[in-house]
Amino acid sequence: MHDHLQALPAPTPRVVQVAKDCLDDIDLLTGEWIDVVRPVRSAYADRVPDQEFRDAARHAFELLLRTVAQLRIPEDVASVSERVGERRARQGVPLESLLDAARLDFRVVWGAMVNRADPSDMAQLVASAYHVWEAVERHVTGIMRAYQRTVLEMGRRAEDERRMWFSRLLDDAGHNPTVVRDAGLALGFDGAGRFLCAAAAARDGARLLRATAALRASGVVLQQQPVASDEVLTVQLGPRVTPRSVLAQLNDVPCGVSPVVAGLASVPRAVQLATATTRVLPAGASGPRRLEDSWLDVMVHGTEELSAELAHDVLGGLDAEGMAEVETARLLETVRVHLAGSGSIVDTATALYCHRNTVQQRFRRFHELTGRDVRRPEDAALIALALRVRAQRPRTQQS
Numbered sequence: 001m002h003d004h005l006q007a008l009p010a011p012t013p014r015v016v017q018v019a020k021d022c023l024d025d026i027d028l029l030t031g032e033w034i035d036v037v038r039p040v041r042s043a044y045a046d047r048v049p050d051q052e053f054r055d056a057a058r059h060a061f062e063l064l065l066r067t068v069a070q071l072r073i074p075e076d077v078a079s080v081s082e083r084v085g086e087r088r089a090r091q092g093v094p095l096e097s098l099l100d101a102a103r104l105d106f107r108v109v110w111g112a113m114v115n116r117a118d119p120s121d122m123a124q125l126v127a128s129a130y131h132v133w134e135a136v137e138r139h140v141t142g143i144m145r146a147y148q149r150t151v152l153e154m155g156r157r158a159e160d161e162r163r164m165w166f167s168r169l170l171d172d173a174g175h176n177p178t179v180v181r182d183a184g185l186a187l188g189f190d191g192a193g194r195f196l197c198a199a200a201a202a203r204d205g206a207r208l209l210r211a212t213a214a215l216r217a218s219g220v221v222l223q224q225q226p227v228a229s230d231e232v233l234t235v236q237l238g239p240r241v242t243p244r245s246v247l248a249q250l251n252d253v254p255c256g257v258s259p260v261v262a263g264l265a266s267v268p269r270a271v272q273l274a275t276a277t278t279r280v281l282p283a284g285a286s287g288p289r290r291l292e293d294s295w296l297d298v299m300v301h302g303t304e305e306l307s308a309e310l311a312h313d314v315l316g317g318l319d320a321e322g323m324a325e326v327e328t329a330r331l332l333e334t335v336r337v338h339l340a341g342s343g344s345i346v347d348t349a350t351a352l353y354c355h356r357n358t359v360q361q362r363f364r365r366f367h368e369l370t371g372r373d374v375r376r377p378e379d380a381a382l383i384a385l386a387l388r389v390r391a392q393r394p395r396t397q398q399s
Contacts, residue, residue, distance in 0.1 A: 002383055008328055010070065011068060011070075011128040011131045011380065012118075012124045012127075012128060014121050014124050014125075015068065015113075015121075015124055015128040015131070016068070016069050016070055016123060017067040017069075018113050018116050018117050018121065018125065019066075019069035019113065020065075020071070021111045021116050022065050022109070022113055022116055023062065023065050023069070025112065026058060026061050026062055026065070027071070029061050029108055029109070029112050030054060030057045030058045030061060032108055032111075032112075033057055033061070033104065033105065033108045034053070034054065034057060035369075036103045036104050036107065036108060040097055040101045040104070041097075041101060043052070043094060043097045044088075044091070044093040044094065044097060044098075047091045047092055048088070048091055048093065048126045052087075053153065056080060056083070056084050056087075059076065059077050059080040060080050060081075060084070060102070060105060060139060060200050061105065061108070061109065062077050062326050063077050063078065063080050063081070063135075063139060064105060064109055064132070064135045064139060065109065066134060067135045068109075068128075068131050068132055068135055071173075080139075081139050081140075081141075081142025081143050081146065081336055082143075082145075082146040083146075084098075084102075084146070085142065085143040085144065085145065085146025085147035085148075085149075086141050086146045086147070086149075086150045088143075088147060088259065089146070089147045089148075089150035089151050089152070089154065090150060091306050095144065095147055095148075096142065097165055098147065099140055099143065099377070100143060101118070102136070102139060102140045102143055103136065103140055105134060105136050105139065106133055106136040109136070110129065110132055110148045113125060115134070130283060141208075141326060144189050156212065157348045159259065159382075161186055162186055162187055162223060162225075163225045164186075165182065165183040165186035165187060166183065166187060166223050166225060166234075167225075168183060169183040169264070169267060169268060170196055170227065170267075170268045170271060172268075173268045173269075174263075174264070174265030174266060174267065174269070175265075175267045180264050183264065184264050187223050189221060189236055189264050190222075190223050190236060190264070191263065192262075192263055192264075193236045193237065193238075193263070193266075194236070194237040194238075194261070194262055195234055195235065195236055195237065195260070195261050195264070195266070195267050195270060196234075196237055196243055196246055196255070196258060196261075196270070197232060197233065197234050197235075197258040197261075197267065197270040197271050197273070197274040198232070198233045198234050198235075198246075198250055198253070198255045198256065198257045198258070198288060199227070199230045199231070199232045199233075199255055199256050199271065199274035199277070199278045200230060200231050200233075200253055200255040200256075200277040200278065201229070201230060201231075201232065201254070201278060201281075202226075202229055202231060204231070204253060204254050204255065205226075205231040207252060207253045207254075208224065208231050208233055208250075208253050208255060209224065209231070211233070211249045211250050211253050212233055213247050215235065215246070215249050215276055217379060218322045220233060220236070220241050220246075221235075221236040222235045222236065227271060227275065228275070230275050230278055231270055232274065232275070233255075234267055234270070234271070237260065241295050243260055243304065247288055250287070250288045251287055251288070252286060252287060253287065253288060254281055254285040254286060254287065254288075255274075255278060255281075255288050255289070255290065256273075256274045256275065256276065256277025256278035256279070256280075256281065256288075256289055256290075256291065256294070257274060257277065257288045257290045258270035258271070258273040258274040258277070258291055259273065259290075259291055259292065268371065274291070276291070276298045276301070276302060277289060277290070277294045277298060278292045279298075279301050280297035280298055280300075280301045281292055296384060296385060296388050297388060297392075299385065300385060300388045300389050300392065301392075307385070307389045308389065310382065310385060310386055311386045311389035311390050313386075314370060314372055314382050314383055314385075314386035315370060315386045315387075316370075317369035317370040317371070317384075318331065318332070318366075319368055320369070327365075330362065331362055331365060331366050331369075332387070332390075334348065334352060334359060334363070334366075335362075335363075335366060335374050335387070336387060337351050337352055338359070338363075338374055339380060339383065339384050339387070345359050345360060352365045363375065366395060370383075
């Protein structure tokens with residue numbers, strides 16, 4: 001812990017003696033330092049109790065003087081650098097202010113040694129200034145390392161706690177008001193806010209992470225973490241954080257995006273909808289896809305076994321023995337164009353560059369083979385689902 005103070009070149013015997021003499025006035029030095037450091041300490045005076053501040057300063061001066069004097073250093077004194085760094089990090093003391101205060105140790109120690117030295121000692125003392133300065137800098141370095149390590153540990157613990165509460169929110173499905181409230185406090189979310197969720201496959205997690213960093217840097221309140229095999233981002237919307245602005249940041253992230261939901265209790269449902277949309281992203285997708293643009297695919301994917309039966313029941317007649325592939329393809333194309341368009345036979349004929357009577361003939365043939373009439377709303381809905389299933393399955397699996 002304190003090895004950083006052990007490898008200094010030995011000062012001269014007279015400088016060692018001066019340092020030992022200064023140990024007799026350590027309480028006086030501590031009081032002097034507290035006066036000197038008062039302007040620096042003002043930024044965090046309310047966070048560190050006076051007695052704690054004084055005790056740490058006394059140990060720090062004992063550490064520095066014993067180091068210069070080549071004396072044994074008690075364990076509680078040797079660990080002061082790490083102890084102060086860790087403690088001040090937990091108290092929220094700014095690192096820059098902390099280090100500025102610690103570096104003032106040199107002024108106080110050096111002043112005390114100069115006052116204790118004889119005029120004839122000055123040449124040796126000046127030559128040994130390096131020992132004092134090096135001891136102070138190593139003390140400062142020990143504080144800084146402990147501070148930074150503690151901040152990292154605190155950050156990891158805080159993020160672990162956020163992840164735990166988000167997972168609890170999902171596990172509870174938003175049903176328990178107490179869990180919703182506590183999760184909101186831990187995550188910094190407004191329980192009555194509006195939220196948008198995006199989910200990306202693990203392979204695209206790095207892209208989502210970059211988008212998350214950009215959103216966080218602009219002050220957006222959010223949470224990103226793994227959920228099952230996906231990476232999920234939950235964003236709290238507001239006057240300056242709109243669905244459009246979020247989607248703009250997700251522009252190059254293949255991900256599924258939920259509808260906007262009201263209230264933190266609705267976030268588990270939004271996560272479920274976003275991940276369901278991710279499952280049906282087309283091959284080669286390069287950006288976000290909203291659930292409202294994906295409902296048919298989501299429904300097909302969500303009921304995979306029944307979907308296969310649906311496709312066979314609705315379209316099985318097209319695969320009957322003796323059916324020419326060219327006729328099957330022509331009938332399917334006509335039906336797809338009709339369902340994707342306005343529902344007008346004239347518009348369908350125009351899109352296919354054929355006569356409307358040809359379109360009607362194909363519809364009759366389709367009806368003859370499948371028992372379904374594309375012009376009947378209930379049949380049209382079933383045909384649309386069956387076409388989605390057929391498009392997602394190899395032909396060998398459709399018979």
